[in-house]
Amino acid sequence: MTWVNVVTQGVLIGGFYALFACGLSLMFGVMKVINLAHGDMAVVAAYAAVFLAPKLHVSQLWSFLVIVPLFALVGYLVQRTLFQRAIDRDPFTTLLVTFGLSVVIENLLLEIYSANGQSVSIGALIAKSWQVNSVIYVSYVSLVVLAVAVAVLAVLQLFLSKTGSGRLIRAVSDDHEAAQLCGANYKHVFGIAAAIAFATVALAGIAYGMTTEFMPTSGGINLLYAFEAVVIGGLGSLWGTLAGGVGIGVAQEIGAHINPAYQILAGNLLFLAVLAVRPRGLFGKRTSLNE
């Protein structure tokens, strides 16, 4: 039963990692952009939930209703202006631009909100859990986050494979010049993809803010896990990202069960092992989003 609990908790935390990694996976899959400011954007969303939502008379619990669409809009604008200009030059510039953005965001947050820890308040819900048996307790918040992660990834996968816009995104992702020749406005399509990615990062950031105390500098560590989840799952594969997130979560829990000192290490070892044995990841294909 202990091992069942280890795996259960691993899957729960893995859901969170997957939700966090989803936007990163999409941005890379479509635009080939590795967004180093991904973690910081999630932290911005968490700050928005704490400080912006109450001003709009929305409780922090329901703040995602406002912040997710807002982030989608911001995502579109940032992609069309900042990121697109960088993409037009070369991939290295993109990396530098997102890195710079990360530094700017951290310092702005520090300047505006100081280094004080904050959390997204959801009242007594944070302490509640579903007791399965004497050993296994499933936190409602983690369960909801896992469900949201699976739902978001499923909807995205359906969107990409079944709808016209989804096909357009895949076409642009495969070869944006060819798609442009066929009349697709690839810059607009990139904007849409960035909007979706930003929306998911907002969800992840708010979920993160609910489960822990965050500061302006909290983005980095989450970027690392998100990056690992994407690489383990296979660059650009959405289901792979879910598998990657859950893989890291379970590996961490198994590591912790052996010795709490090995918790973080175990996740990183899995990442290393996958890189060594299967560098393109579990579900990685040459044509990334095309399944």
Next chain:
Amino acid sequence: MSNEGRSNEGSGELTIPGWGSVEFGRRLGLKALGATAAVGGLAALTGASAASAATKSKVIKIGYVTPKTGALADFAGPDNFVLSLVRGSSVFSKGMTIGGTKYQFEITVKDSQSNPSIASQVTTQLIQSTGVDIIVTSSAPETTIPVSAVCEGAHIPCVSTVCPWEAWWAGVDSKNSIGPTGNAVGSTPQYCTMFFFGVPQFVLCFLPMWEKIRARTNANTVYAAMFPNDSDGNAFAAAWPPTLGAISAATKGPKWTEVFGGAYTDGTSDYSTMIETFKTGSGGQSCDFFINAPLPPDFFTFWTQASQQGWRPKLATVAKVMLFPTDVYALGNLSNNVATDCWFSPNAPYRSSLTGMTAYDFAARYQTVTKSQWVQSMGSTYSLFEIVVEALKKVRNPHDRQAVANALREVNYDGMCGPLNFSAHTNPAKGIGIINPVGIQWKPGSTKLVGHKKWAWSPYVVDNTLNPHIPLQASLEPTNG
């Protein structure tokens, strides 16, 4: 005066066996060694010329290094207010007559950014460019140790606070260590001094609370220990069990059983395994008590998950977290009756040695001026400047660094943090002043507290065994009834 640090066996009753000899500050020590080697040597060279230029100056320059930004910024929250009060006091605004000459004061503040290398860098700037006579510094080993190490190398008098003395001692001089009885082994720094407390005071502060709750709720003697794999965590992991054992035995207390959660990594996002370990406990008994020294975000995650998974210790006494309201507000109701240590309280009968302002007025004024809740680091920061003035009273030339440093190590006065004696025979070493913390619990606020201002959460003094001067404000309650 021998160079050997004095052991605190001098305090008589207690010998505290085998702790902290290795982990304490070894890494901090290395870090500090690097800092001294890299910048301290340089500072010593150029500092000499700055010193000769400053010798005739009618201005006493004080440098203050503090983590205004970064992870430790909570500690520096009251800095601006405290500095405005210090600058407004008559001695700082009108100047001080030393050896027949009137001197003005100039305070330069530098941000350590909560980063040890930035801390040593800005200290070097203060010494080389600003030409300071004295440096004061506060808040956590990450700031105080590198600053002290640079000052010691550059022969600049320095006072630091808010850092367990063991970590500071072993960090300032890499040859220093903590002996088998918790005593200071090595050579006493010649220019650096500090005041705060150490692991024995944490034990003496928390143990009476454990005993009271144990007597009242029939709790067991099994406690959960959550110490991360970082310098503070390793120091606590090594020092806590033997110190607790020795102090409990000396007071004819029970034998406590530790359940160690394992040396986890800072930033871990899931603690279910550790919580399971604490629930399982030892000898068939779940852990009823809880001690830790984590980073604030990690405590938030741990404590909410402990609640979700149904581990509710009868009393949680935490170190390093829940010192400031921000941590408490972030946790909301889960903060209720979590206990921690407190080194400055508006409830204390202490006064400023600069202006005579009471601790109560100090905190009340802070709340009126800044519109935010008082925090305990305000008292220790204020005392840094009191101590400088106390030392300057005893010298004939404020630019004579050796004389100022010697005077600092003899400071013995009553101020905002209470009676403080840098040369008491009970001190771990000369130049290390010990203040005695009291136990506090966070509870919903009340208009009866300082300034008659009700905050959502306030700290209440619930145990004053270690410092009976500070009256109790509420009764100690189990964290989970």
